[in-house]
Amino acid sequence: MAASSHFDSTSQSSPADSSAPNSCPNSVSSSIIIQNIGSLVPIKLTTTNWITWSALFAPIFRRYNLTGLIDGSLVAPPMYLLDSSGTRTSTVNPQYITWFENDQNILIWINSTLSDSLIPYTVGVTFARDLWAKLESRLATTSQSHIHELRSRLRTITKGDSTAVAYLQQIEEIADALATAGAPIADSELISVLLHGLPPEYDAFVDTIQFRLSSTTVDELHGLLLSKEIQLANRKKASSSVSFQAYHSSAGILPTPPADSPSQAYFVSSHGRGFDRNFFNPRNFQNFSRQGQNFNRQGQHFSRQGQQKNTHGSKPNFHNFNRRNSCQICRQSDHEAIDCPHRLNPNYGTKHSQTAYHTNTASNAFPPSTASNAPTWLLDTGASSHMTNSYTNLQSPEPYSGPDQVYIGDGKGLPIIHSGSSCLPTSTHTFDLHNVLHVPDLKQDLISANRFIVDNWYTEILEDLKKDPESHGGPPDCIDQENAKAISLFENVVDLNDAIEDEVKRVENLIRGIFAGNIFDLGSAQLAEVFSKDGMSFLASCQNLVPRPWVIDDLDAFKLKWTKKSWKKASSAVIFVDNSGADIILGILPFARELLRRGTQVVLAANDLPSINDVTYTELIEIISRLKDKNGQLKGVDTSKLLIANSGNDLPVIDLSRVSQELAHLASDADLVILEGMGRGIETNLYAQFKCDSLKIGMVKHPEVAQFLGGRLYDCVFKYNEVLLS
Numbered sequence: 001m002a003a004s005s006h007f008d009s010t011s012q013s014s015p016a017d018s019s020a021p022n023s024c025p026n027s028v029s030s031s032i033i034i035q036n037i038g039s040l041v042p043i044k045l046t047t048t049n050w051i052t053w054s055a056l057f058a059p060i061f062r063r064y065n066l067t068g069l070i071d072g073s074l075v076a077p078p079m080y081l082l083d084s085s086g087t088r089t090s091t092v093n094p095q096y097i098t099w100f101e102n103d104q105n106i107l108i109w110i111n112s113t114l115s116d117s118l119i120p121y122t123v124g125v126t127f128a129r130d131l132w133a134k135l136e137s138r139l140a141t142t143s144q145s146h147i148h149e150l151r152s153r154l155r156t157i158t159k160g161d162s163t164a165v166a167y168l169q170q171i172e173e174i175a176d177a178l179a180t181a182g183a184p185i186a187d188s189e190l191i192s193v194l195l196h197g198l199p200p201e202y203d204a205f206v207d208t209i210q211f212r213l214s215s216t217t218v219d220e221l222h223g224l225l226l227s228k229e230i231q232l233a234n235r236k237k238a239s240s241s242v243s244f245q246a247y248h249s250s251a252g253i254l255p256t257p258p259a260d261s262p263s264q265a266y267f268v269s270s271h272g273r274g275f276d277r278n279f280f281n282p283r284n285f286q287n288f289s290r291q292g293q294n295f296n297r298q299g300q301h302f303s304r305q306g307q308q309k310n311t312h313g314s315k316p317n318f319h320n321f322n323r324r325n326s327c328q329i330c331r332q333s334d335h336e337a338i339d340c341p342h343r344l345n346p347n348y349g350t351k352h353s354q355t356a357y358h359t360n361t362a363s364n365a366f367p368p369s370t371a372s373n374a375p376t377w378l379l380d381t382g383a384s385s386h387m388t389n390s391y392t393n394l395q396s397p398e399p400y401s402g403p404d405q406v407y408i409g410d411g412k413g414l415p416i417i418h419s420g421s422s423c424l425p426t427s428t429h430t431f432d433l434h435n436v437l438h439v440p441d442l443k444q445d446l447i448s449a450n451r452f453i454v455d456n457w458y459t460e461i462l463e464d465l466k467k468d469p470e471s472h473g474g475p476p477d478c479i480d481q482e483n484a485k486a487i488s489l490f491e492n493v494v495d496l497n498d499a500i501e502d503e504v505k506r507v508e509n510l511i512r513g514i515f516a517g518n519i520f521d522l523g524s525a526q527l528a529e530v531f532s533k534d535g536m537s538f539l540a541s542c543q544n545l546v547p548r549p550w551v552i553d554d555l556d557a558f559k560l561k562w563t564k565k566s567w568k569k570a571s572s573a574v575i576f577v578d579n580s581g582a583d584i585i586l587g588i589l590p591f592a593r594e595l596l597r598r599g600t601q602v603v604l605a606a607n608d609l610p611s612i613n614d615v616t617y618t619e620l621i622e623i624i625s626r627l628k629d630k631n632g633q634l635k636g637v638d639t640s641k642l643l644i645a646n647s648g649n650d651l652p653v654i655d656l657s658r659v660s661q662e663l664a665h666l667a668s669d670a671d672l673v674i675l676e677g678m679g680r681g682i683e684t685n686l687y688a689q690f691k692c693d694s695l696k697i698g699m700v701k702h703p704e705v706a707q708f709l710g711g712r713l714y715d716c717v718f719k720y721n722e723v724l725l726s
Contacts, residue, residue: 037109044115048146050139051182053113061106069103070132076100103128110135147183150174154185158197164229167197168222187218194221201232204608204646207618208662227661377424377447386422386436386452388445394420394438406439414441479580479613486585487626493586494593494635504559510591511555511697515545515716517587518578518677518699551700551711554720558695561722572601574667576647576654578677578698580615585623588676593637601641603666605659609650617646652679656688678705682717694721 040060045053061067068074077095080088106128114122118135125131154174159167171194175185185193195206205228209216216224387406391397397420405413418438424431424447433447493513500506548555573595577584592602606617615623621644627634634642645667648660654675667673674695675681675688681696682705688694696719700706706713 037112041109041113043113045113045118045135045139046115047117047139048177049181050136051147052179054136055182057109060109064102066102066106069099069106069128072129074099076103107131147178147181150178150181151183154178154193157193159199159202164225168194168225171197190218191216191221194218194225198225202228204617205662207621208644208646224662224665227665231661377445386433386446386448387439387442388422388436389438389440389442390445391418391438391440393422393445394418394436395422396420397438400437406437406442414439479619482581483585483619483623486582487623490585490589490627491635494590497590497594504563507559507562507594508555510594511558511718512545513590514587514676514697515699517581517583517585518697519701519714546712546715550716550718551706551709552696552717552719555718557722558718558720561693561720572603572667572670573672573674574603574605574663574670575674576605576676576680577615577620578652578680579613580619581613583677584615584620585627589624589627589634592642593634596634596637596639596641599641600671601643603643603645603663603670605645605647605663605667607649607651608646608660614652617644620644652677653684654680656685678702681719682709686717686719690721690723692723694723695719 037060041053041056043049043053043056058067061070066074076099078088078093079096081091081093083089107125110128110131111119111122121134121138122131125134154171157167157170157174162170171190175190178185191209195209198206205224209221209224388394397418400416400419402416405415407413416437416439420436420438422433422436424433431452433452497506497509497513500509573592575588575592577588588604592604595602604617604620606620607614609616624634624639624642624644628639629635632639643666645663646660647654647663648658649655670692672693672695673690674697675685676697678698678701681698682700686696688696696717698717700709700711700713700715700717703713706715709715709717
């Protein structure tokens, strides 16, 4: 018998007389009743599903004690009885009648479950065992070959240009075929196959799923993949916006909220709790301005109107992102300047609008160069790449062979002919322009504001760091060193926390640890001191914070909520993390570990791309992998509920209306949201309101922020908002 069969294959000996008895006494009846076998074996036998089909018959044969008729162990008794002398009589053997009826019942069952293509196999077959053996010899090997072929197809399948739905359907069809053939594929293997076939633009998605593989189901992955496809489609759609903005077709632009609710995030929940469609809908994204003086920090304006004093419990008059301002170019109220169709028309409209246009050109944004023939560049905050219509503006140009095009307002794609570098000379400095695209049909040379910062400001900082690392408090490659040192101290910090038996005192110590980690920037000389003396400086920092009460201090209210039995069962917490080094490893992770001990699912949301010293989600995955023991635990705590999410952000501040779809899905049942760090917790979301409990935790490390809050430099902000469910 083939290895896949459920029965032995010893040959069945047919009775001496293979014909049925001519007469059967009415007193002898079959030991089984012929049933509607279709309800018990709901599939037809084909050339590819022998294993499944035979597996369905096995319990039926066992139930009626008929397995011997198939495996050959129950041979046919003599058809006729013998007299006392051993001579055969004409009396039919009742045992043979029972054996024969059972055998024919099985034969009928088998015949009724054959597909049309296999009916010819029944010709010339009288007994069930003979037909079974014939089918097995022909189909068992074919079924194994079919399984190998299906597995080979499954290993090589890729998404390519197909939709996520079509890709999932291909995989499901093969998985179903394998299950039908008797070789079902495990969910974990199916997930690995699905992730392996995704194209490069899904790499971030794959990393996130692989990290949380043990807690991801196939059905859940289907939903996540469909959401990711929508997110990527929105990004691509944004690159061909109907406004007169030029975008490179491969631009990575985060999806924007629907037009009817511009500051609502893509958080959808079917559970009626926490993160629903309006969850990340902060009512007051801060756009502060101090009277007589404006200052900008990472693109976020802080301010205080007039002499209004901001203390805990009062709110300044913040700009509300739900209110749309009128256009500065055409003065219409249905759009803003960046979306104005007259944005690139210097001859349009009033004197005011023309001035607004010219103040955005590079020739006005920078001191003019003495060269009279220098090209005029338009500084465009929407463009994802520098672009020029003149080949002569390029240095070391190379032919462009990629498939991408540049799309403008009417949806027309403009071909890219060359790429190279250029420069922007001014009277005081010459700025570099890298990866400039040559687009002959473009009417205006464009400078991407985002790329300009990367090409110049960020590069200068890195070069300055390399030349004089002392001036910045550390070497440019300090991240790995400081992460490694913090990892070596993690166990000691956790042990000290675990030794505190009183849970209220323990949580306060954990909170102090968050502040102690957040106070230091990566690479600073102070952080080097934190790591001295086997971490004792870090532990001392926990106890030597600015004395309470802090500038915003809701710690007592939080500790009270922490002890409530109902809150101990919180199902999920989302933590927006801040810096690498001591901040994440010695501050946030011990606190996250404590939540895991309580049975809470913890989602750590980290930046997609590096920004200053912020930890990215890929770095965070590596950090936690290094902290786990051989059993996959975080210092004795199970990590199956610890998830890492890409927040979709690449700034030290965050607009909660533009988080990634992955994070939106993972946070759909959140009971607690924590925003850590000055940028995320104070500067942009201090007064953000949520539909579940929230914490804003940060160390005040900027003088203007301290002044605005009415506190001191290195003061602590611990703002806890409790949502009472009706």
